Amino acid sequence: MRKVAVKMVVGTVVAVCATASAYEVKLDISPDRVRTPLKVDMERIGTLRPRGVEEIHGSNWTLGCETLDRDFAVFDEYKSFLAPLGIKTIRLQAGWAKCEKEKGKYDFAWLDKIIDYACAQGINVLLETGYGNPIYKGGGGWDLGAGFPTSEEGLAGWDRWVEAMATRYKGRVRDWAMWNEPDCGGKTPESIAAFNIRTAKIIKRIIPDSRIAGLSLAGNNPGHLEKCLKAMGEDVKLFDWIIYHGYAPAPESSYENVEKQKEVLAKYNPQAKMRQGENGCPSEMATKFALSGIPWSEYSQAKWDMRRMLGDLGHDVESSVFTICDFNHRGREINLKGLLRINWDKEVIAVKRAYYAVQNVASVFDDTLERVKNSRFGTRDTTLSTYEYKKADGRRVLVFWKHADETKSLKPKYARPGDSFETRPAVFKYPGGQPFKEPVWIDLLTGRVYAFPKENQIVVPAGVVFVDVPVYDSPCVLTERSAVEITR
Numbered sequence: 001m002r003k004v005a006v007k008m009v010v011g012t013v014v015a016v017c018a019t020a021s022a023y024e025v026k027l028d029i030s031p032d033r034v035r036t037p038l039k040v041d042m043e044r045i046g047t048l049r050p051r052g053v054e055e056i057h058g059s060n061w062t063l064g065c066e067t068l069d070r071d072f073a074v075f076d077e078y079k080s081f082l083a084p085l086g087i088k089t090i091r092l093q094a095g096w097a098k099c100e101k102e103k104g105k106y107d108f109a110w111l112d113k114i115i116d117y118a119c120a121q122g123i124n125v126l127l128e129t130g131y132g133n134p135i136y137k138g139g140g141g142w143d144l145g146a147g148f149p150t151s152e153e154g155l156a157g158w159d160r161w162v163e164a165m166a167t168r169y170k171g172r173v174r175d176w177a178m179w180n181e182p183d184c185g186g187k188t189p190e191s192i193a194a195f196n197i198r199t200a201k202i203i204k205r206i207i208p209d210s211r212i213a214g215l216s217l218a219g220n221n222p223g224h225l226e227k228c229l230k231a232m233g234e235d236v237k238l239f240d241w242i243i244y245h246g247y248a249p250a251p252e253s254s255y256e257n258v259e260k261q262k263e264v265l266a267k268y269n270p271q272a273k274m275r276q277g278e279n280g281c282p283s284e285m286a287t288k289f290a291l292s293g294i295p296w297s298e299y300s301q302a303k304w305d306m307r308r309m310l311g312d313l314g315h316d317v318e319s320s321v322f323t324i325c326d327f328n329h330r331g332r333e334i335n336l337k338g339l340l341r342i343n344w345d346k347e348v349i350a351v352k353r354a355y356y357a358v359q360n361v362a363s364v365f366d367d368t369l370e371r372v373k374n375s376r377f378g379t380r381d382t383t384l385s386t387y388e389y390k391k392a393d394g395r396r397v398l399v400f401w402k403h404a405d406e407t408k409s410l411k412p413k414y415a416r417p418g419d420s421f422e423t424r425p426a427v428f429k430y431p432g433g434q435p436f437k438e439p440v441w442i443d444l445l446t447g448r449v450y451a452f453p454k455e456n457q458i459v460v461p462a463g464v465v466f467v468d469v470p471v472y473d474s475p476c477v478l479t480e481r482s483a484v485e486i487t488r
Contacts, residue, residue, distance in 0.1 A: 046486035064323030069095020086362035130179035166206035181218035193231035214239035220246030243277035247290035250414035280322030280337035303417035
């Protein structure tokens with residue numbers, strides 16, 4: 001194979017590369033690591049400093065490292081990109097068919113390597129059980145949309161595998177998730193509930209303090225969720241989270257159902273929380289999988305991923321970024337939702353803009369921030385999303401973006417992110433708020449930090465009004481300069 005070096009950097013680089021192939025891909029940590037057509041009439045004073053997992057105590061985010069169980073991606077190709085991203089939890093799929101290729105003989109070496117690497121990096125693992133195993137008659141299918149094990153032999157084999165896996169990873173893996181997207185393939189709520197309970201009880205028996213995420217539903221339909229939870233009866237209390245996915249071209253259109261799902265869950269298990277377990281966006285038009293048939297780009301992918309992350313954070317649900325790298329879904333096509341680009345040989349060949357955008361969000365929005373509920377920061381402009389966060393010392397972080405096209409309607413239609421970088425001025429009211437001493441405006445896609453004009457903070461008897469604030473369809477921040485780490 002011809003060796004190709006993919007030049008990704010201008011200036012300083014971090015020594016992170018894919019070493020398993022002939023390609024050399026390096027992360028760019030220079031101030032201009034992401035270039036866009038964005039132009040704003042403010043003085044640029046620096047760029048957000050990326051923070052790796054070792055610098056972050058905790059956050060709302062999970063990173064997808066799925067499909068390794070089916071060999072659609074290669075862990076060694078992307079493992080060095082995990083820690084610099086700054087996300088503290090990864091989602092893995094365990095893969096019964098890969099672990100037990102001969103009845104009664106388990107090979108966990110491939111999974112050991114991944115879990116041990118994550119633990120050594122200080123990364124938590126959410127380990128998802130599934131799929132089935134065709135070496136057993138009635139053992140279920142091995143890929144997305146496959147049926148559960150149904151035969152007595154298949155179910156007994158499943159039970160043994162789950163028990164062996166829980167025993168092996170006790171002390172290394174505390175967080176577990178159930179079979180991925182069981183609502184694909186015509187399974188009934190009753191069968192989904194029964195299979196979740198069966199699996200969770202085995203894990204709880206081996207690891208009493210395990211935390212288990214139930215259902216892992218492909219959609220976010222409150223009615224279907226209620227049928228599943230009702231079928232669980234008292235066993236719904238086995239679960240610490242209930243996972244939904246629910247892709248949408250405009251992420252903000254999902255939250256009406258998310259809030260309804262929270263209400264449903266509170267009826268059956270008030271202690272459990274809803275968790276967004278898989279969402280991502282392609283970096284170009286795809287013909288298969290979620291969000292296909294839409295002309296995406298690396299720009300719109302990056303915007304979409306950030307809007308999903310920050311929308312989830314603003315609705316108090318843990319949020320998963322799908323996925324670390326593209327993967328070659330055998331028999332279908334390359335799924336283009338990765339933060340890293342691959343070729344048909346599953347080699348990482350480039351870092352996408354979305355990687356740096358997600359890295360910027362992770363570097364700012366960690367567990368040192370608390371969402372201000374019933375925030376009074378906002379605008380009359382119904383095309384904008386706004387959220388307020390605060391640090392322990394009271395410093396505020398205000399985040400906003402345009403989620404709909406301009407319209408005279410009181411309830412504008414949500415719009416997916418596009419490729420435009422044209423901003424427009426917005427006015428934000430902040431009743432009870434205080435002006436920032438050194439205000440900065442941050443474009444999270446590029447990480448660029450600008451001095452926000454102090455004269456655009458107007459102190460009024462009720463608080464502060466921010467005027468001429470640039471907004472577009474990508475998340476931006478107003479905050480105190482000292483609230484973020486900046487490099488020049």
